[in-house]
Amino acid sequence: MNLLVTGGAGYIGSHMVRELVRAGHKVVVVDSLLTGHEDTIPKDVMFVQADIRDRSEVTEVLRAYDVGAIFHFASRIQVGESVSNPRLYFRDNLAASIELFESALDAKVTRIVFSSTAAVYGDPIRSPIDEDHPKNPVNPYGETKLAVERVLAAYDRAYGLRFAALRYFNAAGADAADGLGERHDPETHLIPLVIDAALGRRPHITVFGGDYATPDGTCVRDYIHVRDLAEAHLAALGYLNAGGASGAFNLGTGRGHSVREIIDAVERVSGRKVPVVHGARRDGDPPVLVASPRRAQDLLGFRAKRSSIDEIIRDAWAARTR
Numbered sequence: 321m322n323l324l325v326t327g328g329a330g331y332i333g334s335h336m337v338r339e340l341v342r343a344g345h346k347v348v349v350v351d352s353l354l355t356g357h358e359d360t361i362p363k364d365v366m367f368v369q370a371d372i373r374d375r376s377e378v379t380e381v382l383r384a385y386d387v388g389a390i391f392h393f394a395s396r397i398q399v400g401e402s403v404s405n406p407r408l409y410f411r412d413n414l415a416a417s418i419e420l421f422e423s424a425l426d427a428k429v430t431r432i433v434f435s436s437t438a439a440v441y442g443d444p445i446r447s448p449i450d451e452d453h454p455k456n457p458v459n460p461y462g463e464t465k466l467a468v469e470r471v472l473a474a475y476d477r478a479y480g481l482r483f484a485a486l487r488y489f490n491a492a493g494a495d496a497a498d499g500l501g502e503r504h505d506p507e508t509h510l511i512p513l514v515i516d517a518a519l520g521r522r523p524h525i526t527v528f529g530g531d532y533a534t535p536d537g538t539c540v541r542d543y544i545h546v547r548d549l550a551e552a553h554l555a556a557l558g559y560l561n562a563g564g565a566s567g568a569f570n571l572g573t574g575r576g577h578s579v580r581e582i583i584d585a586v587e588r589v590s591g592r593k594v595p596v597v598h599g600a601r602r603d604g605d606p607p608v609l610v611a612s613p614r615r616a617q618d619l620l621g622f623r624a625k626r627s628s629i630d631e632i633i634r635d636a637w638a639a640r641t642r
C-alpha cells in the first residue's frame with residue numbers, strides 16, 4: 321500500500337515522510353512548496369509539486385500510485401495571520417481540504433490521518449484537556465481545523481471515509497541527524513526563537529506576559545517532539561487499518577512547561593545565556609494548554625518517548641546549528 325503525505329515538505333510532514341520511509345512504506349509527497357522546502361524530501365520518495373485543490377492532478381496521483389491512505393498536513397498554521405487575513409485560512413485549510421477529500425472519494429481512498437490542533441478547544445475550562453472538552457476555537461486557524469474535523473465526521477457517516485484527527489499541542493524538536501528542522505518564515509514559535517537569541521541571531525527573546533496565573537507567571541504549554549508526533553500518525557494508521565472507529569486524539573505528553581522553563585532549558589542544554597525582555601501578553605494566548613494523552617495511549621497505543629524538554633531542546637539546537 322502506498323501512502324500520500326500532503327504538505328510532506330513542511331516541518332511536521334517532512335518528519336512524517338522520514339518515519340514512513342524508516343518503517344518501510346512507499347510514500348508519495350504532494351506539496352505546493354508555498355511554504356515547504358523541497359530539499360527535505362528524500363531522493364527515493366516520489367514528489368509531485370501540486371496544490372491539494374487540483375482535483376484532477378491529485379486524483380490521478382492517488383490512482384496512479386494506488387494510494388491506500390492519506391496523511392494530510394498541508395495547511396496554513398499562523399494563528400495571528402488567521403485573525404488578520406482569515407480568507408487564506410478558510411480557503412487553504414478548509415476549502416482545500418474539502419477538494420482533497422473529493423479526490424479521495426473519487427479515487428476510493430478510505431483512510432485519512434488529519435493534522436489537527438489543540439486550537440480547536442479555544443480557552444480551556446479544565447486542564448488537562450481531554451478530547452470531550454468543549455470546542456470553542458478563538459481564532460480562524462482553530463475554526464478551520466475544527467470545521468475540517470466536522471467535514472470528516474460527516475463523510476465518515478455518509479461515505480465511509482474513515483479518519484483520525486490528531487490534535488497537536490506544541491510540536492517541537494527535530495530529526496537533526498536527517499538534516500530536518502523547524503524552518504518557518506517568519507519564525508513565530510518559542511523554541512526556535514529562544515535558540516536564535518542564545519546564538520545571537522536575534523537580540524533577545526521577548527516573553528509574552530509575566531503575570532499569568534501560573535507558577536512563574538509565564539504561559540505553560542505541552543511540548544511534544546516532532547518525531548513522537550510522526551510515530552503517533554503511524555500508530556493512528558495502524559488503528560484505522562485494524563478497523564478502529566474514526567475519531568479525534570490529542571497528541572501531547574500531559575506535562576506542561578512554562579516559557580521561563582524553556583528559556584532555562586535552552587541555557588542548560590547550550591551553556592549559553594539567553595537575553596530576555598519582558599513584554600506584554602500576546603492576544604489570544606491561554607495561560608495553560610496541557611493535553612490529556614489518555615485516549616491516544618489507550619486506543620492508539622501511543623506514548624511520547626522523546627519528549628523530555630531537554631531532549632526536545634537538544635535536537636532543536638542541533639538542527640538549528642547545523
Ligand code: UDP
Nearest residue numbers: 508509510513526527528539541579602605
Ligand atoms: N512566546 C513568547 N515569546 C515569543 C514566542 C512565543 O513568550 O517570542 C510564548 C507564547 O506566548 C506561548 C508560548 O511561548 O505562551 C508558545 O508559543 P508558540 O508560538 O511557540 O506556540 P503556541 O502555543 O502559540 O502554539
